[in-house]
Amino acid sequence: HFFVGVNVFAIGISFVWLSANSYHITSTDWIGGVAALIHALTVAEIALLVLLYYMVKDARDAMRKSNDMKKFAANLSKSKGFAEVDGLTVEEFGWLSADEDDDASPLFWTNGDVSSDVAADGKMLTKAEEAVATKLAKLAKSVDPQVAESLLVKADVCRFEGLREYVYLVLNFFAFYGYAACILVYYFQNEEAQPSFMRTVLLHLPNADADWLGNAVGDFMWTVEPIVILGSPLVAQSITKDARKKEKVA
Structure with a gap:
């Protein structure tokens, strides 16, 4: 989807400042300083909010497809034709x-x-x-009996993909929450003037602690997500291999 790609691209651009912050470059005025970092982070948060919606949508679609494939496979296996x-x-x-x-x-x-x-x-x-x-x-x-069996394997893989999307959703939700805390702390630096709901969002932590914890949570979640992305094909392959082993045993 073009719209999804635009949001992913926006997050990618914001990583220029996020990466620079890791090397303390934003402490200087070379690329706009801390203000530019917060602006980039805000853009990433807006784009991520859109992607969270699509993660829910993709997860539900994958789970629905898995269930439909299982029902279809059951219908195929009921009779010869x-x-x-x-x-x-x-x-x-x-x-x-x-x-x-x-x-x-x-x-x-x-x-x-x-x-x-x-x-x-x-x-x-x-x-x-x-x-x-x-x-x-x-x-x-x-109907070849192997067709129904193959569909069941594909349904299991599809179900795994749906569950993986939910994992993405959880990881990115906490990343969104963590980085949002950093933005709030920047714009509301006076702790005494912060509204009560904001203090609740920041877990009643001092600004410095909320900023550190939010950044740490966001970085951790966006470190785990690539590991899940890289590891998911191996899990999908293992599902297929296990099914093939069962077929050989049978």
Whole structure:
């Protein structure tokens, strides 16, 4: 999504000042000083707030997709042929065609595989239509048991991705909260004049302690998140490998 990319880009730009702060460069006036750091942090907070919404949305979508895939796999495994082939949705057909050549998919154009030759595009579309018709006819007669098992594995991976999004949400929420404390302390330096709700947000800590703790929490969360990002493909692969081992044993 372009909108998501814009917000990620804004956070990336703000890291110029966040990184400079780690080397105490913002203590000088070279790149705007502490004021520029706070402005950059504010931009990052606004962008992060948008991304928190999309994390919730992506997590819910992944969990829904996982449940739908499990239900679809259960329907496939009930009988030799899929009786509800006429009611097959585009998404369900995509699950069945995910491991196949894109040329046989009715959605091959979504990959940008569009030529300037109208005749060539027409042939590709005809080929895709024939492939879809053949696959649906085959599906109505018989269903390979491995198809349902493969869908269940994909559903487990999808569920893991949904849970991972919730982990991202928790990590980034605490990062948002921590860095927000730093911004509040900067703009409301007089502790005695701070409203009661702000004192609650700052956990009734002195400004110096709230600033240090907020920065530490934010840095810690944004250190853990890359570890989760880098480690998640290994977990997804382990889910697939475990499923394959069970198939071999069976």
